[in-house]
Amino acid sequence: MKRIVIFASGSGTNAENIIKFFHNSEHASVVLVLTNNPHAKVLDRCKNLKVSALSFNKIAFTETNDVLNILKASKPDLIVLAGFLWKFPEFILNEFPNKVINVHPALLPKYGGKGMYGRYVHEAIVANKEVETGITIHFANEHYDEGAIIFQAKCMVSDADTAEDVAAKIHELEMAHFPKVVEKLLLEKL
Numbered sequence: 254m255k256r257i258v259i260f261a262s263g264s265g266t267n268a269e270n271i272i273k274f275f276h277n278s279e280h281a282s283v284v285l286v287l288t289n290n291p292h293a294k295v296l297d298r299c300k301n302l303k304v305s306a307l308s309f310n311k312i313a314f315t316e317t318n319d320v321l322n323i324l325k326a327s328k329p330d331l332i333v334l335a336g337f338l339w340k341f342p343e344f345i346l347n348e349f350p351n352k353v354i355n356v357h358p359a360l361l362p363k364y365g366g367k368g369m370y371g372r373y374v375h376e377a378i379v380a381n382k383e384v385e386t387g388i389t390i391h392f393a394n395e396h397y398d399e400g401a402i403i404f405q406a407k408c409m410v411s412d413a414d415t416a417e418d419v420a421a422k423i424h425e426l427e428m429a430h431f432p433k434v435v436e437k438l439l440l441e442k443l
Contacts, residue, residue: 255331256282256329257329257332258286258331259287261286261336261337264294264295265294265295265336267356270427270432271335271431272299275436276302280440281439285327289308291308314342315342329352330352331354333354334356340396346394354393354438356390356427357374357398360405362398362399365398365399366397367397369397372420376416378410379416382412385409386407386423387406388430390402390404390405408426
């Protein structure tokens with residue numbers, strides 16, 4: 254049985270979707286959810302879904318081995334960043350090469366980098382009158398949104414779309430594709 258650890262910073266809809274997707278799987282399960290936000294709604298979702306969840310602070314993540322040791326003890330086959338807003342420390346990435354993936358709410362390399370997350374991405378897409386956008390699932394590296402691309406899915410953007418409309422389209426793409434890409438990565442490594 255493959256083991257998934259999820260990192261999330263906020264609401265946790267992607268985390269919940271992945272947990273539910275693998276709930277009855279014979280191949281993999283989510284063994285832990287970690288968050289940098291002690292008030293994140295993802296903690297409530299995990300409690301309701303009976304999945305272990307912990308919050309941590311910046312020091313535990315970037316200056317000590319606390320989070321690294323939790324990860325090592327969890328023995329993840331894949332670490333999934335699902336709306337996690339902090340850059341992953343290089344020393345943790347080095348311990349889990351090609352095992353940390355992220356979902357980004359745009360078609361990278363466009364609209365990536367520091368500060369480009371959530372509504373900021375959608376607002377930029379609308380402001381620049383893009384005709385399409387989408388999601389990118391990629392390996393995480395030491396830079397924001399620069400790891401090797403694994404998968405992209407696109408959707409159209411109309412002149413009438415607001416940032417909220419774009420956010421809804423992106424959310425649909427994430428719900429439809431993110432768990433399946435996680436599963437595919439895990440099955441390829443079986």
